[in-house]
Amino acid sequence: MDPTGFAMMIALFLASAIRISIPLLIGTLGETLTERSGHLNLGVEGMMLLGASTGFFVAVRTQNVLLAMLAAMGGAGAGALLYALMTVTFRANQVVTGLALTIFGAGVANTLGKSVTNQSTPRNIQDLFALQPLHPDLSGVQGIPVVGPVLQFIDTAFLQHNLYVYGALVGSALLAFYLYRTHSGLHLRAVGENPAAADASGIRVVAMRYGAIVGGGMLCGLAGLYMPLVHITTWVENITGGRGWIVVALVIFVRWDPLKAILGAFLFGALEIVGFRLQAIPALSGSIFFSQYVIDMYPYAMTILVLILANVRRKKGWQGPGALGVPYFREER
Amino acid sequence: MIRIVRKEDMTGVRAALVRFASIVAALVVSMLIVWILGYDPLRTFGAILQGSFGSKFGILNTVVIAVPLLLAALAVSVAFSMKFWNIGAEGQIVMGAFGAAAVSMNLPVGTPPVVAILLSLLAGMVGGAVWALIPGLFRAYLGTNETLFTLMMNYIAIQWVVFLRNFLWKDPAAHGFPIIATIPANAFLPKVFGIHAGWILALALAAAAYFFLRSTKLGYEIRVVGESERTARYAGMDVRRVLVLGVLISGAAAGLAGAVQLTGVTHTLSESIGGGVGFTAIIIAWLSNLNAPAIVATSFLFAALKQGAMSMELLVGSPSSLSDVVMGLVLMAALASEFFLRYRLVREQGAKGRGPLAPPEAGTDRKEGS
Numbered sequence: 066m067d068p069t070g071f072a073m074m075i076a077l078f079l080a081s082a083i084r085i086s087i088p089l090l091i092g093t094l095g096e097t098l099t100e101r102s103g104h105l106n107l108g109v110e111g112m113m114l115l116g117a118s119t120g121f122f123v124a125v126r127t128q129n130v131l132l133a134m135l136a137a138m139g140g141a142g143a144g145a146l147l148y149a150l151m152t153v154t155f156r157a158n159q160v161v162t163g164l165a166l167t168i169f170g171a172g173v174a175n176t177l178g179k180s181v182t183n184q185s186t187p188r189n190i191q192d193l194f195a196l197q198p199l200h201p202d203l204s205g206v207q208g209i210p211v212v213g214p215v216l217q218f219i220d221t222a223f224l225q226h227n228l229y230v231y232g233a234l235v236g237s238a239l240l241a242f243y244l245y246r247t248h249s250g251l252h253l254r255a256v257g258e259n260p261a262a263a264d265a266s267g268i269r270v271v272a273m274r275y276g277a278i279v280g281g282g283m284l285c286g287l288a289g290l291y292m293p294l295v296h297i298t299t300w301v302e303n304i305t306g307g308r309g310w311i312v313v314a315l316v317i318f319v320r321w322d323p324l325k326a327i328l329g330a331f332l333f334g335a336l337e338i339v340g341f342r343l344q345a346i347p348a349l350s351g352s353i354f355f356s357q358y359v360i361d362m363y364p365y366a367m368t369i370l371v372l373i374l375a376n377v378r379r380k381k382g383w384q385g386p387g388a389l390g391v392p393y394f395r396e397e398r
Numbered sequence: 399m400i401r402i403v404r405k406e407d408m409t410g411v412r413a414a415l416v417r418f419a420s421i422v423a424a425l426v427v428s429m430l431i432v433w434i435l436g437y438d439p440l441r442t443f444g445a446i447l448q449g450s451f452g453s454k455f456g457i458l459n460t461v462v463i464a465v466p467l468l469l470a471a472l473a474v475s476v477a478f479s480m481k482f483w484n485i486g487a488e489g490q491i492v493m494g495a496f497g498a499a500a501v502s503m504n505l506p507v508g509t510p511p512v513v514a515i516l517l518s519l520l521a522g523m524v525g526g527a528v529w530a531l532i533p534g535l536f537r538a539y540l541g542t543n544e545t546l547f548t549l550m551m552n553y554i555a556i557q558w559v560v561f562l563r564n565f566l567w568k569d570p571a572a573h574g575f576p577i578i579a580t581i582p583a584n585a586f587l588p589k590v591f592g593i594h595a596g597w598i599l600a601l602a603l604a605a606a607a608y609f610f611l612r613s614t615k616l617g618y619e620i621r622v623v624g625e626s627e628r629t630a631r632y633a634g635m636d637v638r639r640v641l642v643l644g645v646l647i648s649g650a651a652a653g654l655a656g657a658v659q660l661t662g663v664t665h666t667l668s669e670s671i672g673g674g675v676g677f678t679a680i681i682i683a684w685l686s687n688l689n690a691p692a693i694v695a696t697s698f699l700f701a702a703l704k705q706g707a708m709s710m711e712l713l714v715g716s717p718s719s720l721s722d723v724v725m726g727l728v729l730m731a732a733l734a735s736e737f738f739l740r741y742r743l744v745r746e747q748g749a750k751g752r753g754p755l756a757p758p759e760a761g762t763d764r765k766e767g768s
Binding site: 155173361375394 | 402403404431435436445451480481483485536540541542543545546547549550551553554558560561564565585658674678698713716719720722723725726727729730733734736738740
């Protein structure tokens with residue numbers, strides 16, 4: 066294979082990996098927001114399914130992308146609100162409530178999805194999420210040696226994406242800005258680190274937690290909506306295919322950081338498809354370690370490794386929010 | 399201003415009434431949702447009851463579904479009793495089934511069924527125990543978060559079987575279909591009263607779990623560790639040993655669920671052999687307050703709902719996923735009812751300033767979560 070062709074193959078692979086990483090990235094942003102408040106919501110898969118089904122249902126019925134996104138945020142947000150009500154106000158166990166939310170969300174989604182099974186994403190929305198190249202016309206520089214191919218490579222891999230991809234990247238930056246550069250973000254992190262201290266300093270712990278959980282749920286809904294609306298462009302049962310659980314892993318893997326989430330999601334997205342590509346290379350086909358079925362284990366194994374490293378290194382930032390999963394009730398301090 | 403106040407634990411009839419009321423409320427809300435989703439709620443619920451309790455076939459199937467739920471919920475309850483959040487039962491079930499499959503498929507031809515079955519079940523317990531032991535050791539010796547560790551182990555187990563099915567154990571006789579061959583018939587669990595013998599094992603294990611946690615030294619130690627690791631340490635208990643042994647028992651029971659499912663129901667290994675049982679079991683164990691007799695009853699009710707929903711799909715045409723909607727809501731209601739059993743809401747008069755003026759309670763600076 067000539068070097069240019071090989072480079073193009075890599076560029077196209079990178080582009081696919083970025084596209085498949087988007088639901089992971091948006092979901093990770095949502096769950097990061099939630100966990101930063103100190104609540105471990107294991108219902109990501111359920112909320113993604115809720116958002117995917119309500120959003121796609123509205124998209125098919127109205128052909129309006131904004132309404133679809135609002136519906137996705139509303140559906141998943143409602144699920145998250147239920148979780149918040151149970152865990153923040155009713156003091157139910159977070160793990161059990163999260164699992165119940167997953168069962169409930171999958172039930173609603175698969176029932177609602179039955180009514181749109183044979184529908185595909187409306188034409189106008191498909192067009193909207195078709196490739197939206199960011200680059201100026203490259204035909205002028207194509208002939209220049211080195212510079213031309215390099216620009217071509219960057220263009221193919223990174224600048225030929227749909228609006229969802231750009232939106233997710235902007236969302237990561239916004240969440241990072243919110244968490245690290247605003248008062249409200251500082252308060253949220255304080256609530257997640259030490260709710261008793263935050264409470265004593267006058268931060269409204271319950272309100273912050275409700276906000277973070279519901280906001281996180283809405284993001285998970287948008288993450289789920291990507292699957293039927295943009296990726297598959299129709300409805301299939303359990304359309305998110307376990308991505309909600311990968312998100313739970315990813316949040317740990319990127320250590321609750323929205324910017325690292327971009328790279329982490331890209332890595333996990335690449336792992337999701339790299340095996341099938343590697344099998345096309347004669348030297349690797351048949352090799353067990355490059356089989357997609359084995360590669361599919363890597364994200365979980367790497368996350369476990371991060372969990373263990375967090376214990377060995379005992380460094381700030383590796384452990385996650387101090388009060389993650391620990392219930393806080395003012396009256397029972 | 400409304401304040402939440404802890405009250406004496408409610409017991410007996412009143413507690414039962416609150417729980418019952420919450421379930422009824424959940425059913426009413428489920429009917430509403432079923433109606434919103436466009437299905438006839440009365441026909442739907444009627445068909446669920448009809449499908450689970452309306453025939454001998456329905457009842458038998460309910461028991462078949464209840465067996466792995468019961469085994470896995472008991473497994474989870476042992477770990478939860480020592481506050482080890484084992485949410486890896488799904489993976490332990492899969493690895494248990496893998497262990498049973500590995501042994502049963504490699505026994506010499508003509509092995510007596512009793513030997514084949516016992517060895518397969520034993521291998522299943524070993525498979526589940528090993529899968530639980532890995533996060534257990536890390537928790538005991540490094541303090542690694544077991545909730546997330548066990549969760550990740552689920553997906554590694556599932557992917558492992560996907561890999562076996564597509565690669566190492568792909569059945570050459572299946573014309574290229576990626577499935578694993580059926581285990582030999584001498585390892586099939588025999589039927590007792592029309593249901594595979596797993597139900598006897600499950601009930602026996604329920605009795606054993608009840609006795610174990612209440613009346614044995616290790617069971618007592620497990621409960622003390624669950625109350626407070628510090629107390630256990632001061633009392634001279636080897637907390638690490640208790641954790642590791644408890645996790646082994648929990649994993650072995652979950653593995654047994656997988657082995658029973660393989661030898662009694664599916665007869666072939668696939669990654670879906672757990673089918674979410676490991677997660678549902680967690681909810682069952684929690685709602686039953688980790689109490690073995692309650693777990694038996696709850697498992698049976700959940701199984702009835704599943705079985706009813708499957709026949710409902712055939713009878714009425716409503717999708718069986720409706721049962722997940724109902725189940726999710728019933729769970730939420732049951733979880734919420736625990737709150738109303740433990741707390742009451744108090745309206746404060748002249749709320750302003752009451753908080754700061756209240757006398758400081760002793761020990762308010764205690765670290766939360768300890």
